Every structure is written in structure tokens, then in C-alpha cells.
Amino acid sequence: MTRLHRSSLAAVAAALVLSLTAPMADAVTDPQPRPAASAPIVGAEESLGYPIESRVLSQDQSQGVDAEGRPQAYWVTAGNDVTPGMFQVTDLRSGEVVFGERLPAGAHSWASTFNTANGTVYFAMTSGEMYSWTPGDDAVTALGVPFPGEGIWRLDAAPDGVVYGGTYPGGLLFSYDPATGEFADHGQAVPGETYARALEADDESVWVGTQPRARLTRFDRGTGQFHQVALPAQYETHEVVYDMTLARDYLLLRVQPSNDLLVYDTSSGEFVNIVPGISGRAISPPDPAGKYVYFRISAQGVVAYDLDTHTYAPIGWGPNAFPGTWAWIDLDHPDFPGLSLAMTYYYGRIYVWNPTTKKTLYIGEGDLQGAPNSITALGSGPDGAVYVGAFLSPPGMARFDPADDSTTLLAGAGQVEGFGTYGEHLVFGRYPNAGLLDFDTTRPWSMGTNPGPPATIAGEQDRPQAFAQVGDLMAVGSVPKSGRLGGALSLWDPATGEVVTHRNVVPDQSVVSLAERDGLLYGGTSINGGYGIDPVATEAELFVADPDTGTVLHRLVPVPGGRAVNGLTFDADGTLWGVSDGTLFTYDPATRSVTRAEQLFPRTANMYGHDRHLVFRGDGYLYVTSSGSLWRVDPQSWAATRLASSGVASLALDEKGDLYYARGAALYRWNFSLRPQPVCDVTVSGPHAGPLRATAGTTCLDGASVDGPVQVSPGAVLVAEDSAVRGPVRAIGAGGVQLDSVTVTGPVSVTGAVGGVWIDGTTVDGPVELLSNSGGTTVSGLTVTGPLSCTGNEPPPVLENVDVDGPVTGQCREA
Incomplete structure (x- = not known):
């Protein structure tokens, strides 16, 4: 008995037609000979x-309350090209996720607002879909794609319940009236600006900040007209008005890339203060007394900004996070009397601070689902x-x-x-x-x-x-x-x-x-x-x-x-x-x-x-x-x-x-070490009496028992797994031959195959001939009762662990 043992097949199988020592992408070898155009697929x-299996990322968030007044945080955690985003709700008193639904469409959301007029949260996707959910609902409500071709990038609800939105690439301002279910297009907020990126709505106006140039405009809800507001001259080349908050008569807006906070007096039409380099996105709504708003400065933590004096000071609270949204909430807890300030972070985390006791609370993202x-x-x-x-x-x-x-x-x-x-x-x-x-x-x-x-x-x-x-x-x-x-x-x-x-x-x-x-x-x-x-x-x-x-x-x-x-x-x-x-x-x-x-x-x-x-x-x-x-x-x-x-x-x-x-x-x-997975045109399973001929396409034997010869015609492919053939197997000019865990009682002859020849874990009671095959030949774990002959195969065959009870000649002896 002749025994042939070679190095691991996994390391050499791809050497059928390939070198596995290829250089990195910028270096090139020029092997000889070059492959033929008709060479089969290898690998x-x-x-x-x-x-990166799962991450929680909610680019925008909002906060609101359920029918019982329990504070909630609303997330639209990002999806991907295969998995849509997911709407989820955290109860801030218990810290539990109380609702979650994978959306039917849309992967990313930068637009979320809680409508205090009807107790409903509205959110929208950058691919244009808009949704709503009211606490207590069993499912999210799809409101459709109001403006095909436009992604929605910001939402804000006015006190009367009308929801306003901004889009890209048209830079449109639109509105949605929950009472009628109708959308209205109010046109491009600022000529030439493709993003309506920040919104703040009150009873009379909608303030819109734009991108790619930082511009500010006011939409008059009564007349439907836009009125542009010039930013201070030093911000002429800034890129975006990113966030805005209305507090009393002041509009506070953050601009990028400086991250400066500009304070605009809407009654006088003047900018009355600039706070350089704040950190994070959002500015809080005024406190219950209407005196302070809060935001973060990286070197100082959260600061309280006095709307009367236009000065600010740290409050001794420094959460390691950028504010995404703020809200004044009732935790109904003795350590947090009255209203506390809650801050969400786009990685799904919540931070709470009480101005009376200075107590803090942290709710992590562990129960939220990512993608x-x-x-x-x-x-x-x-x-x-x-x-x-x-x-x-x-x-x-x-x-x-x-x-x-x-x-x-x-x-x-x-x-x-x-x-x-x-x-x-x-x-x-x-x-x-x-x-x-x-x-x-x-x-x-x-x-x-x-x-x-x-x-x-x-x-x-x-x-x-x-x-x-x-x-x-x-x-x-x-x-x-x-x-x-x-x-x-x-x-x-x-x-x-x-x-x-x-x-x-x-x-x-x-x-x-x-x-x-x-x-x-x-x-x-x-x-x-x-x-x-x-x-x-x-x-x-x-x-x-x-x-x-x-x-x-x-x-x-x-x-x-x-x-x-x-x-x-x-x-x-x-x-x-x-x-x-x-x-x-x-x-x-x-x-x-x-x-x-x-x-x-x-x-x-x-x-x-x-x-x-x-x-x-x-x-x-x-x-x-x-x-x-x-x-x-x-x-x-x-x-x-x-x-x-x-x-x-x-x-x-x-x-x-x-x-x-x-x-x-x-x-x-x-x-390149794997066999191509076939798509079977004909599948044979179980007993098959008489000859079997593969004439075209791919014929698969899957757990078959063939009592007769198997013939593969030119161009056809045979894939046999976990099968038995009582008779010869012959292929001439085949598109490919794969024998995996097959027992053949009779000779096996594969000649002139233009596709790959793979023989793995197979026993043949008879001679085996592999002649003039050009698609690559790999033999592993073959037991042969009879001679093994390999001649004229290009490239030469790769053999591993082959036991032959008979003479071995040609390329197989040399391998």
C-alpha cells in the first residue's frame, strides 16, 4: 500500500491556481503563466x-410624560442597511425600558419631539419616514413619507400641537397638523441652504437654523413668510446652526465649528451675548422659575446661565456626556423633591440632577437594544x-x-x-x-x-x-x-x-x-x-x-x-x-x-x-x-x-x-481555500436504479445511492456528497467534479475538466485517473483499491492523506 501525506490542505488547497503568499494591496507580483480568461471560479x-455586533446610538432623543405624568425618555436607536432602527422608551422613575418596536423602515433618526398638546412623541428618519407614538399604544403609527426624496433632520412641536420639520437636501420647512393628519410644505427656509438643521417653534414663529452655511431665519406662522436674521459678522463662514432653545424672549443657538452659544433677543432683534465653546448639543429649557437655562462646558461641567444678568457659573455637576436633550421632570422620590433636571446622551444614557438636594441619578443603556x-x-x-x-x-x-x-x-x-x-x-x-x-x-x-x-x-x-x-x-x-x-x-x-x-x-x-x-x-x-x-x-x-x-x-x-x-x-x-x-x-x-x-x-x-x-x-x-x-x-x-x-x-x-x-x-x-458552493439544477437523493447522466448544468447527489454508472458530459458539473455509486464514474470535459464522502464501487476517471476537481473523504474500489484537468485538482482523504494515475493536469494536483493500494504514477507520484 502506498501512503501519501502532505502538509495541511487548508494551507495549500488554494495553490491549485493561486499563490497564497500574495503581497499587500500596494505591492504586486506578476506570476507566470497568467491565468486563462475561461478559468473557473476558485474559492x-x-x-x-x-x-461590531451591537451598539446603542440614538442620534436624537426627546423627553415627555405618560398619561399618569411619569417621565419618559424616547430613543430611536440606529439600525443599518439590513436592520431598521428601533423606537424605545425608558421610564425615568424605574429606569426600565417600557416599550420597544423595530421600525418597518428607516435606519437613522435625527428628529424627535414630544408634543405636549396631545401627549404624543413624533420622530422621523433621515430616509424620509415619519412616525408617532402615544404612551400606552401597543405599536408605533407610521405617518408615511411626506416628501419623497427628502430626509427629515429635525422636528419640533409648537405649543398648539402643530409639528414642524426640516429636511435635506431641499432644506424645506414643513408642518404636520395632528388634528387633520395633513402635511404642508412651506418651502426652502433659506435660499441655497440644503439642510433645515435646527428648529424652535412658538405660537407665532418657527426659528430655523441651516447648514452648510450657518444661517438663521424666522418663519411667520401667520403670513407664511420667512425673515432672515443676520448672525454676528464673525460667524459668516460658520457651517451650521445646530441647536436652539427659546427661553423667555431669548433664542439661544449653538453654531459650529466654534460651538459658541449666541443669545438673541427676539424682542429687540439684537444678539446680546456670546458664550464661547460650549460642549454638547442641547441647551435646557428654563427652570421652573424662568431664571436659568443649563448647558455644558467641558472644562466646567454643567453651568447655569442667568437670563437676567447673562452670566453663568458651574453647578458642581459634571456628567461625562454631551447633552442631547434636557427636561424638567418629577421623579416622585424624596431625594429628588420638586422638579429635577434630566439629560439624555445619544449612547442611551440618562443623567438626573436635583437643584435642591444636589443628588444625582444615572440610568445606563444596558436594557436598550442596538444594532x-x-x-x-x-x-x-x-x-x-x-x-x-x-x-x-x-x-x-x-x-x-x-x-x-x-x-x-x-x-x-x-x-x-x-x-x-x-x-x-x-x-x-x-x-x-x-x-x-x-x-x-x-x-x-x-x-x-x-x-x-x-x-x-x-x-x-x-x-x-x-x-x-x-x-x-x-x-x-x-x-x-x-x-x-x-x-x-x-x-x-x-x-x-x-x-x-x-x-x-x-x-x-x-x-x-x-x-x-x-x-x-x-x-x-x-x-x-x-x-x-x-x-x-x-x-x-x-x-x-x-x-x-x-x-x-x-x-x-x-x-x-x-x-x-x-x-x-x-x-x-x-x-x-x-x-x-x-x-x-x-x-x-x-x-x-x-x-x-x-x-x-x-x-x-x-x-x-x-x-x-x-x-x-x-x-x-x-x-x-x-x-x-x-x-x-x-x-x-x-x-x-x-x-x-x-x-x-x-x-x-x-x-x-x-x-x-x-x-x-x-x-x-x-x-480561496473553500470549494465553491453549487447551485443545483438537478438533485438526486435516496435510491436511484440504473445509469445516471449529468448532461448540463449542475447535478447534485445528496445522500443518493446510485445502482449504475454515472457519466458527466462536457460542460456539466457533478457534485456528490454523502452518496454511494455502484458503477463507474466518468467525466470528460466537465465544468467541475466534486466527490465529498462518496463510496464508488468501480473506476473513477476525470479527463479534461475545465472546472475544479475536488475529491475529499472518498473511497474508490477501482482505478482512479485524473487526466489533463485545467480547473485545479485537490485530493484529500482518498482511499483507492487499485492504481492512481495523474497526467497532464495544469496546475498539478494537490494531494493530502491519500492511501492507494496499487501503483501511483505521473503527477500524483510527484506530489
């Missing part, structure tokens, strides 16, 4: 679950791990280790927009405010120390998305802040924290992809700027820049009409590959010209090209995420094969050569 998709966090970016780490950034991520980012398939949460990372590497360091860009962080992967993660405090890109930048190492520096491509055009190419020295920023290297466009070659930077742009502003450019560009000066040496439009030039990567010959709106192109740096461009994928575009990744593996193929799918492209023939679909985005490569991508909040791996 299969694996779901790796949710890297997995949507993935924003993937990166290949120098330590062999895959790093995962997520949307508005309070837990942090995730580190997935392919060595043991474990996931570790790295707390405090924030929303990551892009990754890069140098040496043993992982670098990443964070939204908002374009923070750049440097993590030494050889040392433990400790936010604030490793990585240390972020460096910041100047020039009104917000989203650092693209990274490329050039010498000792990291080049960074970024997208500007909301309402701004003109991204930047920045050169960051992680050792010193110095950042040199070159804005508008391509006028009015953002820099969303980068690659380096021979000391020069190659960048791709998006015609879009930050959210809330329309592009003025019409076609995305490819540029070449000198990193020493930031000078653009060459620019062109690689794909006419393209809105974003997505991932860029070089092959071993120095050709630059890129994709734009579904068109793959190549660029010759020597001639500075596009040498080929073909629309290989469906033509789609997004704001910045988040499916912008291209990588070469050691198998000679180019792998691309585009148009919501993962593609394999033969760089010789440009034949494209779709490997995975349905919302695929981002792309990373591990050291073994497997690919990682995202769908919403879930992480997936294209594992």
Missing part, C-alpha cells in the same frame, strides 16, 4: 458576522489583521485576526474613513474634522497613547479617505466639510504630527484615491464636495503630483462623464489601473495617457466612491469592488467574472491572499 464566500454597526472602511494591517471602521461608532473599530478568526474591539477610534500603513504602523483617517491617527501594531492599543492625539488636516477638510506612503511621509486624500467644495492632498509626517495641506489640487474636487510610484503621487478625484452642496465640476480626474511641492504635474479625465475615479493600483510592469463609475482603465505613466478603458461593470456612482478598491493577488488576477459586487478581472483578456454581489463595498487583502469586503454591517471573506 467561496464566508460570512464572518458583525465585527450592528454599518461598516465604513476596511484596511489590511501590517500585522496580518484586517481592520474595520464603522459609522458613528461609539464602540470603536474592530480588528479581525485571520489566524484564528477572532475579532477584537479597539475602543475610541470613532468613524474611520480610510486606512493606510507604513512599516509596522496602521494609520487611519477619522470623521469629523479630518483627524489622522497612527497606531503602532507591535504595541497594545490604548486610545490617546497608541494611537496618540490625532493630527488634523487644515483647509476645511472632514473625511481623510485615501492613503499612500511616499518616503517617510503619508500622503492623504480628503473630502471637505459639509457645504464646501475642494478636497485636499496632504503630506503627513506621523513622527512629528506635521501636516502640509494642498487644497484644490484639482479645483472643486475631492481626492478619494491615491497610489505612489517612483516618488510621484497618482490621485483620483470625486466631483463632489461635502454633503449639502452640489458639484460644479462635471468629470472626475486623474492627476500626478510632486509630493515635495504639491504641484500637479499632469491632469486628465480618464473616463468621460465619470463622477469619481475610484481605487488606484499599479501592476508589476508599472501600469496604473483604476475604475470610474463602472469603467476599468489603465494609464501609462511614461506617456501620461490612458491606454485602455472598458465598461466592465454596471455604471454606478456614489458620492466618494466607497467601493473604490482594486487589488492584485498572486494569481495574476485583478480584484475589484464596483457597482455593489466583487469582481475578478483577467488583466490579459479583461474578462470580468462576478464573484459576489448584493451590496458589496470596500476591499482588503490578508497575508494568505483571502479577500475581505462588507455588506452593510456584516464582514465577508472570499476564501
